[in-house]
Amino acid sequence: MDRIYIRDLALRCIIGIYPDERKSKQDVIINAALAGDFSAAARSDDIADSVNYKEIKQEMVRLVESSSFNLIETLAERLVDICLRHPKVIEATVTVDKPGALRFARSVAVEFTRRKS
Numbered sequence: 001m002d003r004i005y006i007r008d009l010a011l012r013c014i015i016g017i018y019p020d021e022r023k024s025k026q027d028v029i030i031n032a033a034l035a036g037d038f039s040a041a042a043r044s045d046d047i048a049d050s051v052n053y054k055e056i057k058q059e060m061v062r063l064v065e066s067s068s069f070n071l072i073e074t075l076a077e078r079l080v081d082i083c084l085r086h087p088k089v090i091e092a093t094v095t096v097d098k099p100g101a102l103r104f105a106r107s108v109a110v111e112f113t114r115r116k117s
Helices: 039-044 053-066 072-084
Strands: 002-015 026-036 091-099 107-115
Touching: 002 053, 002 072, 026 053, 026 072, 053 072, 072 091, 072 107
Parallel strands: none
Antiparallel strands: 002 026, 026 091, 091 107
């Protein structure tokens, strides 16, 4: 299976369960792996045969910047849904990092993998 990666997409949103986390936007880092058969795109050199990752990124940005979730798990699930809406994506893995969520830790992250049935 072929993969297209969106790496280290740095965005800001309201995320967290504590009152101080709900006051202002925090950084989140998103990574996504979009899996499918992209061999037709490699042969044709035509975006119509592939995944327009710019469009997926724009949908992710719209969701994240307007969101106000309590949990990064919820955010990750919604981002996976965006990826799987594309007809050529069979499986998607999304990681959401929340830098600075824990003292002495660089980040806390969740990773969700979902596959079309």
